[in-house]
Each structure stands twice: as C-alpha cells, then as structure tokens.
Amino acid sequence: MRGGKNLSTDYMLTVNGKQTEFKENQTVRNFLEEKGLEPQKVVLELNKEILSRENWSETILQDGDSLEIISFVGGG
Template sequence: MQLTINGEERRVAEVDTVAALLDHLRVSHQAVAVMVNGAIVARERYAEYPVKERDVLEIVRFVGGG
C-alpha cells in the first residue's frame, strides 16, 4: 500500500492498523509518537487504529539523551 511517512511517499506491505505498521517497520511501540492524518494516536489504541491507503503518517521516536 502507498503511505506518506515522515514526509516521504513509501510503498509498504499491506497493513490494517498502526500496530501492524510499526511492527512491519520494526519500530518499538514504546516512546514513539504516531500521528495519522494530523491526529495523535495514543499508544493504547495502536492495535485498533486503522491505517488506510494514502494515509499521511508521522512516526517519531522519542530522543532521550541529554
């Protein structure tokens, strides 16, 4: 499927939820910010929140060093 992730158009395997997409991209579910079409998705909802063709996503890992 075609998605825009962090400003880049990407073709990724067919996924139906945020959780499945994160797993596909091998991104940890902890301390990551996910926005789908401008809305923030709470971590508790990753497993149910739908990802659809042509969605625009931001996936940002929390950077914790100081």
C-alpha cells in the same frame, strides 16, 4: 489503474514525508512492528492528529494516510 499490478499491494501512505507502501487491512501497530520499531519508544500522528497508543491495534491504515513517527533525540 496500473496494468498488471496486483492491487492488494498498491496502497500508499506518507510516512515521515516519504511515500511508503503498506498491506491492505494493516493496523498501525502491525506496520510499526514490521518496520522494527519499539512501540513504547515512539509517538504517532495520523493525519495531523495524535494517535494514542491504546488505539494502535484497532486503527487500520487507509490509502493516502499521512503518518508521522516521532521520538526523542538529543537536544538542549
């Protein structure tokens, strides 16, 4: 336990390999919106499983989750 720190902001998740803070009871969709991402343009993997778009509003992020946010880029 870290002394003096507000526990409600102490939730960490790994996003694209980086440790990132998130709010308690935050849904995946809400997290994406907060990051300024257009939901239609990205694909998600939550803990190595693809999370289909229909489930983003119901899925609540958990401490220690690993999230991959993926999109298309140029390639040959």
